[in-house]
Amino acid sequence: MDAAAETTPLLSVRDLRVSFALDEGLVRAVDGTSFDVMPGQVLGVVGESGCGKSVTMRAILQLVERPGRITSGEIRFRRDGEIVDLARLPPRGPVMRDIRGGEIALIPQEPMAAFSPVHTVGEQIIEAILLHGHRWGEKKLSRKDARDITVGLFRDVGISMPSQRVDAYSWQLSGGLRQRAMIAMALSCKPRLLIADEPTTAIDVTTQAQVLALLRDLQAKYNTAIIFITHDLGVIAQMASYVVVMYLGRVMEQGPVDEIFHTPKHPYTQALLRSIPSMTGTTRVALPVISGALPHPFNRPAGCPFHPRCPDVMERCSKAVPSLRPVTPTQLASCFLHHDQAEPS
Ligand code: SF4
Secondary structure (H helix, E strand, C coil): CCHHHHHCCCEEEEEEEEEEEECCEEEEEEEEEEEEECCCCEEEEECCCCCCHHHHHHHHCCCCCCCEEEEEEEEEEEECCEEEEHHHCCCCCHHHHHHECCCEEEECCCHHHHCCCCCEHHHHHHHHHHHCHHHHCCCCCCHHHHHHHHHHHHHHCCCCCHHHHCCCEHHHCCHHHHHHHHHHHHHCCCCCEEEEECCCCCCCHHHHHHHHHHHHHHHHHHCCEEEEEECEHHHHHHHCCEEEEEECCEEEEEEEHHHHHHCCCCHHHHHHHHCCCCCCCCCCCECCCCCCCCCCHHHCCCCCCCHHHCCCCCHHHHCCCCCCEECCCCCEECCHHHCCCCCCC
16 A cells, blocks of 8 residues: 555545434434544544444444434545545445445444354355455455355454354354454455444453454454444553544544543543543453433533533533534544634634
8 A cells, every 4th residue: 555545544534414313303313523544543432322433333334224314424435546425325325335344344242133043154254255255356256265265264363163163153152252253254355444333342351352352463464444432441542543532423532542541632531531440551441420411312412512511611612512623733622622712613
């Protein structure tokens, strides 16, 4: 890859909005989210449940289910030297189908649900490889080639006896093995971007550590960019080089992981970090509780979404929404504390 390509984002999400029209009212699940993912970067997206992180990722893959829909914004993805706006592509059209599962793959929270119980995991991965076979080179792949690739992937993700295990059904595998098989499935089409949505939620702590180490190794081996979604700040510290902090569908702050952890600028990030007892080494800490309740989705606060819980709230905070803007050469925050009084929101 040339130097310019390395410094050009692989994915640029700009002012993305996703709403759900429910009988009770409109839920703005994603309300103007923007961030970039660079080639080979591990981006951590952190936030409490309901902050819009999973919906944002489903929007990238055009998998938002009705009554949800992308109402505005851009999702620019770089493929073959061209920029494609995924938000404008028909969700079931050929280009989106080729990108989804091919160039962008998802590791879901619950791998049990991702595999069909009536086919072996190997058959399902072989089908995915044959569907996106061109990503493995010019030669048309035979079923035997696809099976050999699957066995190799099982070996890469640390599944012992790979040539036997490809013939297992998902319900015959332990939680940890299923998660590894799911990672093999996600890698089967050589994606340039992997979206891992809380991938260690459903497995025990020891296996979680192994899966995180595995993802780090695979990222280094394949130079795949990863968006790592989690509510666990410890996982972010271990995995990510860059962090996006989300709250009520908006990005509160983003920047390199060291700066976000050591010099957070946004009161929400500061509150998250203040509540953590220790943040050292491999200590894993779930997202702490911050004073005040997360507002109900139908009662979204006017102005800055964090203002009802913010210790630094000012008069203007309930009247206007602060935009995301640079607050240091490398950090961005959406907070009036860092806006000039004279500046517009
Ligand atoms: Fe707090 Fe105001 Fe900043 Fe929002 S804009 S985080 S309410 S200081």
